[in-house]
Amino acid sequence: MSIERIKYDPAAIEPKWQQRWEEQRTFEAKRTPGKPKLYALDMFPYPSGSGLHVGHPEGYTASDIVSRYKRMRGFDVLHPMGWDAFGLPAEQYAIETGTHPAVTTASNIATFKRQLRSLGFSYDWSRELATTDNDYVRWTQWIFLKLFQRGLAYQSETPVNWCPVLGTVLANEEVVDGKSERGGHPVVRLPLRQWTLKITAYADRLASELEGLEWPETKKKQVDWIGRSEGAEVDFGIEGHSEKLRIFTTRPDTLFGATYMVIAPEHPLVPSLAIGEHRAAVMKYRDEVASKSDMDRTALAKTKTGAFTGSYAIHPLNGEKLPIWVADFVLGSYGTGAIMSVPAHDQRDFEFAKQFSLPIVEVVSRDGQLHDAMTWTEAEDADGVAVRSQFLDGKGTTAAKAAMIDHLESSKLGTRKVQYKLRDWVFSRQRYWGEPIPIYFPVDGDPETGKIRYDQPIAVDEQDLPVKLPDLEDFKPSDDPTGPLARAKGWRFFQKDGKWFARETNTMPQWAGSCWYYLRFLDPGNQSEIFSQQAYDDWMPVDLYVGGSEHAVLHLLYARFWHKVLFDAKIVKHAEPFHKLVHQGMILGENNEKMSKSRGNVVNPDDVVKQFGADSLRLYEMFMGPLEATKPWQTNGVVGIRRFLDRVWSTLAYAEGDAPLDDESQRLLHKTIKKVGADIEGLHFNTSISAMMILVNRLAELDRVPVSAARAFTLILSPFAPHLGEELWERLGGQRSLAYEPWPSFDEALTVDDEVEIAVQVNGKVRSRVKLRKDASEADARAAVASDEAVLAHTRGKTEKKLVYVPGRILNFIVG
RNA sequence: GCCGAAGUGGCGGAACUGGCAGACGCGGCGGAUUCAAAAUCCGUUUCCCGAAAGGGAGUGAGGGUUCAACCCCCUCCUUCGGCACCA
Structure with a gap:
């Protein structure tokens, strides 16, 4: 064996294949009637001046692996990329340097594109778009x-x-x-x-309509953000005024427990309600609050502040006079900006009442007895039984709420009402x-x-x-x-x-462009329509959407909103645009801290590509751990991956002959094909890479790897390491790109071992192991260990109380 | 404070549906190769006792269910992410 073997050289083969994919338009998305489709979308980046960081390729590699895998599975795949190119940084830079934002943006896009290309993503670059393109802006404005x-x-x-x-x-x-x-x-x-x-x-x-979507915890975040709450609006009269004071409450059942009213400092009635000797203090308080930042006004404000207006509201049911206060714990922007205060059953109202010595009256009792709420140290907001509440007395909280709303509606004093935290x-x-x-x-x-x-x-x-x-x-x-x-x-x-x-001289926020880019990817060149119906039917909805969880609420809520408006306008046909959503986890620096220039722990993908190759970067980012987990970068980890790829090369590049694999290797190959496919479907890339490592370690021990096995391995590796995959495929006789080569099949029978080693336990402790047929009977299992000294040593002289035998898993003697 | 996710070797992380904890990789240690080194290859590597055979402990802490718990239940601690007086 004196022939000089060529080494694995990513610097040579990666640009070669990137160029070939481009020349041959390998990844242009085309739709064939009858074939299944996949629309795999990455959250497009804002092309910043500092270029790609290692966080970008994480999600992009994941979606790329799925895209490449699905193509091999016979899917038509739409996998586009573009640029979220409007935004403040380019403008700030323009302010500082005078460079036009369009210039900065174009050069940043060029950098990003070069970097993305160097990583071998199978994007259909013919569909590239930027939100700043006039052709795109046109439809955003539309x-x-x-x-x-x-x-x-x-x-x-x-x-x-x-x-x-x-x-x-x-x-x-x-x-x-x-x-x-x-x-x-x-x-x-x-x-x-x-x-x-x-x-x-x-x-x-x-x-x-989030229901039915395959989204992670993000669904809940959105629901919380929207913050729906059901209750009632109630009108209170104001002494000496013809106007009513309208409040929103989720606890109409506690109406008889209201002892005072609070309106927000921004409430329009503040000027007219602030009267007499109180007026000056109220207006001063209002102005102070206006100058406070939200920070001062909310989180850190431990003690409640406020001022009495001098005016009184009239309780709509019992006619009592309730003092009206102004306080900043009531928000002008939620509900009606005014509340009835029920200090016995709301902690905030309770604190305010204590602060200003206002009465506290129990109207919901946990045990049905009457208590003196003035002695309490905190509010009781749990459900209970209505007391001191006239027609509600004795009713449980749920029933009392309904009864009160019915009463308010029939006597025209209030209405059922749903409120949201979400603002316009x-x-x-x-x-x-x-x-x-x-x-x-x-x-x-x-x-x-x-x-x-x-x-x-x-x-x-x-x-x-x-x-x-x-x-x-x-x-x-x-x-x-x-x-x-x-x-x-x-x-x-x-x-x-x-x-x-x-x-109009105002412009749209950066979110606008990202609200609908997935729709323009369907038909980016269309000059007469936003997209053709054909293109829509071909690809929508987005099957897999991969991006950071920092967009869990804003971008994803805005985009869904626009989509629903377009749905109502009959421009799109699905109520929801993104079927499955995945957030890649953050990649931390080697010191376990967030990557940042100031911490000096930023890893530049260009450097990694230069030193190890793009395939190594891709593999490593997928091998680090579960896609959605936050995990630290370890340069030594890339070294390990590069070793793996070197080994793949030296094991497969010179495969020859068609001598069959030995039985065990054959089984391992089939198991690996099965596992890698299943893991890609489940986005468990880390474990599929580990499975491929195990297989290569095995194949590397063989004197000779048959071509058929080498080809199968090359195919399953290729979605992860596409450049190496193509190069090996070519060496192994492939005539054209393997991008559309069918995914290797496996023989189910070869993926299960009929003889397995199971643990033999005595009282739950492993004492021995024994090889048994998967379906061996209990009697066989017992016989197999009958003379096992390791087992006998712990059972001798004791009585067997029970035997637990799970075929293929465990044999456990319970003795005493 | 509330909501969510997660705690496994020196490190990143595996573990099917409750069935041999630590796969795979990094790092470490020992060896082969080399004039030497790098690279590569082989072996070994959870901890404790032991020369070994073997034994014991062990998945954040404490309890529970079970023949059997990283996995299920209860209490608590820590870390990360989100929310922040929304009546």
Whole structure:
């Protein structure tokens, strides 16, 4: 054996196959009638300036393995990739350097694309798209118009989260602890004109239609986020006012326990209710709260604060006078911004009552007896029996709630009501690098002096889409919340039929583009429609959606909302877009900490590819542990994987002949084929790799590996290590890419051993092992160990009380 | 505080439906090869006692069910993720 053998050289074979796949358009998605289909979607990345990090390839490799496997299983596969390319970083960079965001974005995309290509993902690059493409923006705006036409996009002047540093308004979801989610800049609440999407109109469906989806815990997170609660709205009279004070409660059964009322500082009635000597203090309190950050107002506020308005509400059922307080623990943005306070049965009300020495009256008793709630140390919010409650007395809580609501409705004092924590989606941003909102307004007179009639929004004609961004040189946000687009006067103002109009200068948030990209992938080149019905029917819904759990609520809720609107508009045919959802876990640095530049523990995929090869990176990321688990990077682990691939190469690359494998190897091969297939279906990539390692270790011991076995192994390895797979396949006589080669079959009979070694226990402790036929009878099993010294040593002189025998598993003597 | 997930060798992690805990990989140790090293190959590697045979302990802690528990039940601890006064 003097022939010099070539070594495994990923640096040579990886670019070779990447180029060949591209030239031969190997992965262009085509649909063949009658074949099953798979739409495998990755959450497309924001192409940041720092390039890919090792977290990206984790999910991408997983979906790529499934895609490649399914192709070999005869599926038509749609596996696309694109760019979520609008967003703040490019704009911030533009502000700092003057480089146009389009330039930065294009160069970042080029970097990302080069990196993704170097990893050998089987994307159909002919469907590549970026949310910033005019051709894409056109349809994003088109969908906005659908929302507008259906009354789901409206302007409001409500208090919003204005971030002075970023110069924009943020969604509630983008504000964490009173700071911007990106950058951690302070956020204040200001009333501004905003475009808002009526996602609350879909709250019920967004919650209930999750059922039936194959999603992880994320379903629950969304349900919690939507936060449905059932209760009643009740109108209280106000002494000396004709207006009513409307409150929402989930505990109408405790109405007789209300001892005071609380309204939020933002409540519109605050000015008129704050009277007499109390007025000044109330207004001062209101102003103080307004300047507080959300942080101060919520989590850390241990003691309750508030002020008495001087006004009284009239209890609708017993006519009692209840003092009306203002306190910031009541939120202006939830329910009616006002509550009836039942301190005996609500902890917050209880604390407030203690703080301000207000009465506490028990109206729900745990045992039916009367107690003095003034002596309690905390509220009792558990269900019980209604007391001191007139017609409710003696009723259990559930029955009492129903009876009270019935009574309120029949006497027109209140109504049944469902409330949601979910708020409408503040959709406008005062920034440059986003989709222009395709709306314009009449101008009274000319642009210089005229007033813009924001109350008369007009939809841009569909024919005139997309509304493109004007070229700007100065991207700085200003204090002026109309945003930088307002400075492009030539773009903003235009004349039609002799009249002046002004375009909307707010842009859409980054979420907009990612709300529907999976739909454009169906038919990205379509110039006349958002997508053809044929393309839709070919591929939808998305069968597998892989992405980070950081998008569990925001992106996935927004996208589902848009999809349902499109469903109602009969543009899509499924109520839900994503059938199965998987979140890859985070990859930590070697020191078990989150990867970050400041911690200096960032691993660059380019370096790993250079040192070990793309296939090693792919395999390693799948071998680290369960896909969904958080797990630390270990460079030595990549070394181990590279060793495995070296061994695969040296074992298979020079396979020859067709001498049959020995029985044991043959069985192992068939077991491995079965296991790898099943593991891919279950996304258990770590264990399938381990199974392949075991097989190679076995094959490497053989003098010679027959070609047929080498080919079968090559095929099952190929979804994981596609470059190595192709190279081996070629050496083993393959004429063309193995991408569509049928997945190897296995003989079920060879995957089960008919003789197995089972443990022999005495009183539950393993004392010996014995080889037995899988289906051996108890008598046979007993006979097989009858003279086993290791067993006899522990049974001798004792009486057998029981024998547990599970064929193929265990033999356990119970003696005493 | 509430909700969710998870705790297994020195490390990453396996373990079917309750049936031999520690597969596979890393690291360690010993050896082969080499002038030497790297690479590669072989052996070994949960802990404790023991020269060995063997014995004992062991899956965050404590209890329980069972012939048998990483797996099921109860209590508790820790870590991670999410939510944050939503009436």
